[in-house]
Amino acid sequence: MNILVINAGSSSLKYQLYNMKTEDVLAKGRVERIGMDSSILTHEVENQPEVREVSEILDHTTAIKKVLDMLTHRKFGVLRNIQDIQAVGHRVVHGGESFSESVLVDQNVKLEIRKLFDLAPLHNPAHMMGIVAVEANLPNVPQAVVFDTAFHQSMPPSSYLYAIPTVLYRKHQIRRYGFHGTSHDYVSKRAAEFLGRPLEKLKLISCHIGNGASCAAILHGKSYDTSMGMTPLEGLMMGTRSGDLDPAVVPFAINKEDLTLNEVNSMLNKHSGLLAISGISSDMREVVEAMNDGNDKAKLAFEMYAYRIRKYIGSYVAAMDGVDAILFTAGVGENSAPLREAVCRGLTFFGVHLDADRNAVRSSETRRITTDDSGVSVLVVPTNEELLIARDTYRLVKDKTAVESRF
Ligand SMILES: Nc1ncnc2c1ncn2[C@@H]1O[C@H](COP(=O)(O)OP(=O)(O)O)[C@@H](O)[C@H]1O
Ligand SMILES: CC(=O)OP(=O)(O)O
Numbered sequence: 001m002n003i004l005v006i007n008a009g010s011s012s013l014k015y016q017l018y019n020m021k022t023e024d025v026l027a028k029g030r031v032e033r034i035g036m037d038s039s040i041l042t043h044e045v046e047n048q049p050e051v052r053e054v055s056e057i058l059d060h061t062t063a064i065k066k067v068l069d070m071l072t073h074r075k076f077g078v079l080r081n082i083q084d085i086q087a088v089g090h091r092v093v094h095g096g097e098s099f100s101e102s103v104l105v106d107q108n109v110k111l112e113i114r115k116l117f118d119l120a121p122l123h124n125p126a127h128m129m130g131i132v133a134v135e136a137n138l139p140n141v142p143q144a145v146v147f148d149t150a151f152h153q154s155m156p157p158s159s160y161l162y163a164i165p166t167v168l169y170r171k172h173q174i175r176r177y178g179f180h181g182t183s184h185d186y187v188s189k190r191a192a193e194f195l196g197r198p199l200e201k202l203k204l205i206s207c208h209i210g211n212g213a214s215c216a217a218i219l220h221g222k223s224y225d226t227s228m229g230m231t232p233l234e235g236l237m238m239g240t241r242s243g244d245l246d247p248a249v250v251p252f253a254i255n256k257e258d259l260t261l262n263e264v265n266s267m268l269n270k271h272s273g274l275l276a277i278s279g280i281s282s283d284m285r286e287v288v289e290a291m292n293d294g295n296d297k298a299k300l301a302f303e304m305y306a307y308r309i310r311k312y313i314g315s316y317v318a319a320m321d322g323v324d325a326i327l328f329t330a331g332v333g334e335n336s337a338p339l340r341e342a343v344c345r346g347l348t349f350f351g352v353h354l355d356a357d358r359n360a361v362r363s364s365e366t367r368r369i370t371t372d373d374s375g376v377s378v379l380v381v382p383t384n385e386e387l388l389i390a391r392d393t394y395r396l397v398k399d400k401t402a403v404e405s406r407f
């Protein structure tokens with residue numbers, strides 16, 4: 001079975017096509033600048049040069065059409081025709097309290113995702129456009145949705161409630177949900193395999209440090225707490241997001257700077273974090289480069305970023321009364337040795353002893369970066385959210401086919 005995995009953003013759409021028999025990626029790529037002038041489709045097939053196509057792509061339906069055309073292209077394609085795609089799996093960031101696992105798309109599921117537009121205005125409307133666009137281009141092909149929030153539905157109320165009047169939770173579901181669940185789930189399972197120990201016996205802290213960043217306390221295989229909240233703004237300092245701050249800052253800044261609510265929202269989501277403090281970039285590579293060139297603002301941004309991660313790790317050791325392994329994943333977590341070093345420098349009290357040579361190794365494999373006698377292991381575990389989405393989609397479609405064939 002071939003499964004197309006889609007991660008639709010407001011102006012972009014990433015895709016990967018899997019052959020589920022081997023779990024091989026047949027092709028992958030992305031469409032950027034949807035709805036703007038000169039949209040770009042980048043398409044990659046292993047051992048072949050990357051293909052870049054610039055054209056006008058006004059909406060997600062056209063973007064999906066372009067992707068399907070590329071996948072069946074005479075020269076660059078990997079499929080004979082689009083009927084060779086048997087199912088589509090989507091990343092959906094917000095599943096609210098309605099979804100604690102992946103599901104097949106039907107009218108009801110679409111209605112529920114729509115109800116959550118308010119809670120994830122940057123993400124969910126884009127995912128819905130992706131789902132509708134697939135319906136238009138591939139009618140009758142089953143679609144599944146895999147939620148960032150689902151893995152964190154196991155959090156106890158003491159982790160997910162805000163200490164505000166409970167009427168706000170009852171009436172509007174204002175609570176902490178957590179995100180990047182697909183990644184935290186995937187890397188915790190990989191870590192248990194790597195350590196050769198049952199996940200149900202482990203206390204893990206997973207640090208997904210990418211553009212968006214979050215930590216999760218994973219107790220015996222289940223999410224016990226995580227740093228993102230009602231939206232992906234809470235918690236760690238990120239590329240352009242502020243992370244935790246005193247909520248009183250919001251009305252204060254609105255008054256002093258005469259800002260609108262939209263402006264303050266945009267400030268905290270798009271103009272804060274590494275970008276604001278360094279004054280250089282939201283990209284960790286550029287911040288580290290500037291820091292190494294002696295730029296003080298870049299150094300401060302880097303230190304604040306690492307310090308926040310370390311504080312969350314410390315609090316999760318307390319939350320779980322211990323930790324067996326700390327996991328680093330996603331763009332920054334997998335690739336930035338200096339960041340991992342800066343985070344772990346302050347964790348010696350917990351028995352974390354980094355091995356500088358192991359930390360410096362660049363590899364796409366899961367690996368240990370602590371010394372052999374370190375009390376707590378620190379692992380780098382490359383994440384693969386797309387593979388987990390493909391696997392869930394495969395399982396759901398197979399189950400459905402099995403049920404249908406019985407009746
Ligand atoms: N070699 C590297 N060193 C430091 N940071 C890196 C490196 N490679 C990638 N990154 C960081 O990873 C980030 C993207 O992470 P990723 O997990 O792909 O994010 P997202 O999925 O949210 O777009 C980039 O913003 C960049 O800062
Ligand atoms: C939920 C979230 O923050 O996602 P991303 O890291 O893809 O921005």
Ligand SMILES: [Mg+2]
Nearest residue numbers: 210211212330
């Ligand atoms: Mg990501």
